[in-house]
Amino acid sequence: MSHDSHDSGDTEGEVSQDAPSTAPQEEHPLASYVLRVNGTDRPVTDAWIGESLLYVLRERLGLAGAKDGCSQGECGACNVQVDGRLVASCLVPAVTAAGSEVRTVEGLAEDGRPSDVQRALARCGAVQCGFCVPGMAMTVHDLLEGNPAPTELETRQALCGNLCRCSGYRGVVDAVKEVVAEREAHSAPADGDTDGARIPHQAGPGAGGVNASAFGSPPESHTPDPHTPDPHDQPYGQDGGPA
Ligand code: FES
Ligand code: FES
Structure with missing residues (x-):
């Protein structure tokens, strides 16, 4: 001005x-x-x-x-x-x-503990005097928000505006790799959860307030043996097992 x-x-x-x-x-x-x-x-x-x-x-x-x-x-x-x-x-x-x-950087904590990025920076030896680390942590969070799985080159490019006079950048690069692996490991079960058969076993019809109609009508080809009780007709406890 x-x-x-x-x-x-x-x-x-x-x-x-x-x-x-x-x-x-x-x-x-x-x-x-x-x-x-x-x-x-x-x-x-x-x-x-x-x-x-x-x-x-x-x-x-x-x-x-x-x-x-x-x-x-x-x-x-x-x-x-x-x-x-x-x-x-x-x-x-x-x-x-x-x-x-x-x-x-004060806003990165998750449930009162340092974020996964901050913990990884500490684990990987990226912190010596620590002066550069808040800025590093912000840069890494920003990088991973836009690119969940950066290559090492992309990580180094993202860090090119952060200067560290103590530890160098190896620890930061390693920390990014660890966080990427951790996040992928944690997201994998949810992504691979395609076993629909688990749903009725989490809470059987009539248990836990589940609407039985949500499970649909039994297939017409289903002709249960009158002498063999259908397992889905059994009462279930809250943990999905027999009551
Ligand atoms: S204090 Fe802002 S870039 Fe160095
Ligand atoms: S840890 Fe000291 S400047 Fe980076």
Whole structure:
């Protein structure tokens, strides 16, 4: 933003109404807005409109996960997501993120424990001093959201904006492979679950509130032996076994 626009008062509509109209504040206009961070609305009051998203997250909202490594978009330590897109928060004026969904490394935890990516980074030796790791974790999450099974080259390309001065990148690449394998292993049973015969055995007709009509009429060719009880006619317990 040019100094001309400051001097001419073009940003007056964004300036806090409570702020006295003094010369210093015209040069450094203030704004009040709400950031939505990790699903929570966080008010920001009387903040200079030039403050970066990184500064506001760390210094005003107390979210110190994103790190300030260079302040100029080179190191990736400050990476966060804004509306699902990875950004260097040191380059984003915070006021422009008002109305957007901001996700920081603090928002990656699942049920109060580190995410699978964060755990894999720790397991694979990607963490030494740890300064770069919040940004790495955000980049890896962002990568896997768009590409669930990246090649090593794709992983390295995604990491090209994250600088690590300690551990190098081998551990991060290994962590990505581990997470991909874990997620595939966890999703495999659901994908391969085509055994429809298990459904009636989970809760037999009349047990557990299941509507018996949902199972349909027996096939016309089905002619049960009157001397042999049909197993589906047996009462079932809650665990699917005989009551
Ligand atoms: S602090 Fe933002 S890229 Fe380095
Ligand atoms: S672990 Fe120290 S900079 Fe990456």
